[in-house]
Amino acid sequence: MNVEKVWPYYNYWFMTVPAFSSVRALIFDLDGTLIDSHRDLIRSVHAMLEEMGREQLHEDTISGYIGHGAPQLVGRALGSSATEDECQRALNFFLAHYDEHKLDSTCAYPGVPEALEHLAAFPMAVLTNKPVRVSMRILEALGLAKYFRAVYGGNSFETKKPDPLGAQTILREFAVAPAEAILIGDSEVDVQTARNAGILAAAVNYGFGTHDRAAHPADIYLDRLTDLVPLLVEDNS
Numbered sequence: 178m179n180v181e182k183v184w185p186y187y188n189y190w191f192m193t194v195p196a197f198s199s200v201r202a203l204i205f206d207l208d209g210t211l212i213d214s215h216r217d218l219i220r221s222v223h224a225m226l227e228e229m230g231r232e233q234l235h236e237d238t239i240s241g242y243i244g245h246g247a248p249q250l251v252g253r254a255l256g257s258s259a260t261e262d263e264c265q266r267a268l269n270f271f272l273a274h275y276d277e278h279k280l281d282s283t284c285a286y287p288g289v290p291e292a293l294e295h296l297a298a299f300p301m302a303v304l305t306n307k308p309v310r311v312s313m314r315i316l317e318a319l320g321l322a323k324y325f326r327a328v329y330g331g332n333s334f335e336t337k338k339p340d341p342l343g344a345q346t347i348l349r350e351f352a353v354a355p356a357e358a359i360l361i362g363d364s365e366v367d368v369q370t371a372r373n374a375g376i377l378a379a380a381v382n383y384g385f386g387t388h389d390r391a392a393h394p395a396d397i398y399l400d401r402l403t404d405l406v407p408l409l410v411e412d413n414s
Contacts, residue, residue, distance in 0.1 A: 197408045200377065202353045203296060204344055206362030207305035207312055208243065209384030211289050211321065211402075216282040218243055221275040222254050228270050229263065231255060244364045244386045246306040246331040247272060276311055285319050286383060292402040293324040295410060302347045306331035306338055306366070326351070339369035344376065361405065362386070365393040379405065 208214045222239050226232070234254060242253040251268045252259065259267070293301070302325055305312050309330025316322040327347055331337045334346070348358055355375035360367055362378075364386025371378035372393075380388060380395035381402065399405055 196356070197359075197377075199357050200359050200409055201299065201357040202348070202351045202359075203299050203301045203409075204304050204347055204358060204360045204376070205301065205325075206360070206364070206367045206386075207303050207307055207315075209363035209386045210361060210367075210381055211285060211303070212283055212315060212319065213286055214279070214283040214315070215240065215243075215385050217275065217278055217280070218250075220281070221271055221278060222250065224274045225251065225267050225271040226254060229255065229267050240385045241387050244306060244366050246337050247275075247308065272308070279311055279315055280318055283315060283319075285321060286402065288401040288403040290321065292406055293321065295403075295406045297324060299409070300326050300351045300353075302327040302329065302351070304329050304338065304343045304347065304360070304370070308332050339366050339373055341370060341374035344370055344374035348374070348376075359396075359409075361399070361402070364388050365390075368393040368395050371395075 205211055208218070219236050219239050223233055226234065239254060242250045248264075248268055251271050252264050255264060255267055303312065303316065307330055309328060309332055312330045313322065313328055316325070316328065322328070327350060329343050329346070334342045336342050344360060348355060351358075359377040359379055360371040360374070361381065362368065362370075363381050363384025365388045366386065368378045368380060368388070378395040379397050379399055380390075381399050383400075397408070
């Protein structure tokens with residue numbers, strides 16, 4: 178595979194080249210990073226709003242709500258006037274609908290399987306705010322589960338990203354220091370998680386997560402996940 182280096186995408190806010198040669202472990206976000214689940218999530222939100230008798234929202238609005246976990250996605254879609262009971266009923270419907278339709282359109286982004294195969298020598302984990310069971314089922318269905326030593330979801334810990342608990346747990350399990358890990362995601366939540374855990378942050382230029390890059394700059398930006406391969410494989414060879 179021919180992969181071009183991505184030097185133009187380094188974050189020069191820090192005026193130093195990130196120390197990729199020290200990376201020994203990789204943590205990946207799921208939605209918007211490894212998998213394109215955009216359509217299935219939006220359809221499930223539309224179905225939930227219809228079930229609850231609410232007005233439909235524009236796709237871009239829903240996209241901006243994705244990334245913080247299902248409860249927040251549903252709560253923001255319903256609006257501040259929704260009662261606790263309504264939010265719970267809507268969440269239950271959304272989760273059931275999404276579980277049934279999670280693979281209607283969802284697929285791995287181009288280059289993801291190839292990148293993971295080339296990076297297989299590294300211990301790798303998935304850290305997502307999506308529920309862990311549905312995350313595992315999607316990874317298994319797309320043939321990606323075999324690459325990961327650990328998969329943690331939004332219901333795996335008491336807190337979700339950007340709290341560093343999940344990332345810190347993975348670091349302990351992999352027996353690596355924060356300076357020896359990198360988190361790859363598509364949103365500012367992922368960059369915040371990396372910063373809170375003291376690890377490197379890579380952001381993909383695709384995906385659909387909200388990312389204010391001025392407020393939450395990553396260490397490097399990737400057009401494709403395969404752009405990560407020469408940075409890590411060559412620097413660690």
